[in-house]
Amino acid sequence: MSTDTQNAPAPADGGMAEKLPEELLPVYDWYRTQGRQLVMAAAVLLLVAVGVMAYLRYRANQAGLASAALMTTESVEGMENLERQYGGTRVGPLIRLRLAEAYYNAGNYAGARGQYETFLKRSGRHPMAGTARVGLAATREAEQAFAEAARDYASFADANPKHYLYPVAVMGQARCLAAQNDKAAARDVLDRLIVARAGTPWEGMARDLQGVIDRFEGFKGRSIFDQMNAAAKTQPTEPGATGGNLLDALPTTPAVTNVAPGAAAVPATAK
Template sequence: MLIEKTKKSQKSNEISVATIQAWLKEYGFVSGAILVLGLVVVFSILAFRSNKLAKNNRASAMMADPASWEEIIIHYGSTPTAPFAYLALASQQYHSGNFALAEETYSNFLTRYPNHSLMLIAELGKINSMAAKGSALDALELYDAFLEANPLHFLAPQAVLGKGQLLTAINRLPEAKAVFEDFIASNPESIWMDTLEVSLSVVEQRMRQKPILTEEESETL
């Protein structure tokens, strides 16, 4: 789990929540893919897991009902199913616009299951939630730390997209352009190429239309 750096003051750290959420409404971050991935892993693992414990069997059956995810966490927290309920609930909270709550749920997962095989999904989900709620500067630092620690992980392209889209949202367009161009040049066979190229074209279009902010100017938004 990444160790978060000392928090900046709330005033300097919270970049125009309205600006970022307007961007989310129009373009969206990449956590939807994380949600899909998480749920695929959930049901794949549960389908092949042979568990004779009745308690876990009940919890596993409850996973099919989103309304039961919190109940699984509360009443079946010791079962193998509970970590997947955390991830599913956090993704649902994110896509409902409850970004702070999603961040909290991802954080709870990371605290409770620091060595879980899906820990990096929770880590990136937490960063995306921070970005979406307006903690842009902290989120940018954590995207960098995530990519430095996991450059070859299958989630790395999604972290690149998240970072680039956040830079675009706060109008740091040259940086966003460089993020997308560098990854595209280094990973020409990536399955994310189409999405990356679309994101790059959005940046280039905005650069032709809007004034570009420096990093210092963006911190005052």
């Protein structure tokens, strides 16, 4: 035996190739050159898949917790905490709508506007996007930006004549037009609402608002709501009429998260 033969290194595979049938040698050669890398890649993909499934399960659990908390939270502070904790979950858009509503009811119109804008930027295709658009217009109306609010109300109403918030938008547009001393235009949009919603409670509310607008004396430093309330108190009460403070019965903002789309034809009741 030669010295070269004695010093030759042993095969790394322990001579496995010599033990395999000749027809399996191509498979063995492929495994040695590429198969190991593919097996490792498959193992990595499996780990990634397991990680994604765990993450999705975590997100689902977070969304469940957020939904339960949303049902029981009422305060502004509580809503803010929910937005910080769960704003990134699939319940996040609804949390932002509730927070916007809470801000609005507390008189923080800028905060409400910011939440509606964030909702539309992040969730413009959400089923509740219409609610956010009408809510955004309502915040501008409350901030006395009547021209912008009238434009937003009109844009929504023109694009969504069958939406359950269509009457809310039209009456908001009418109020903003009246605030700009354009009573004729305000009456015109309300006439169209009366025709579109004839025979529903919205028809009566639109007629009542027309009477309020007729008595509105113009924007003179006080809120349009205060002046319309004062005008409403001078309106004679007839059998079946709303009477008293009409704006208490007019939805100036949509009841955004507690109204089902199926309740389209019935206006919100006074608080």
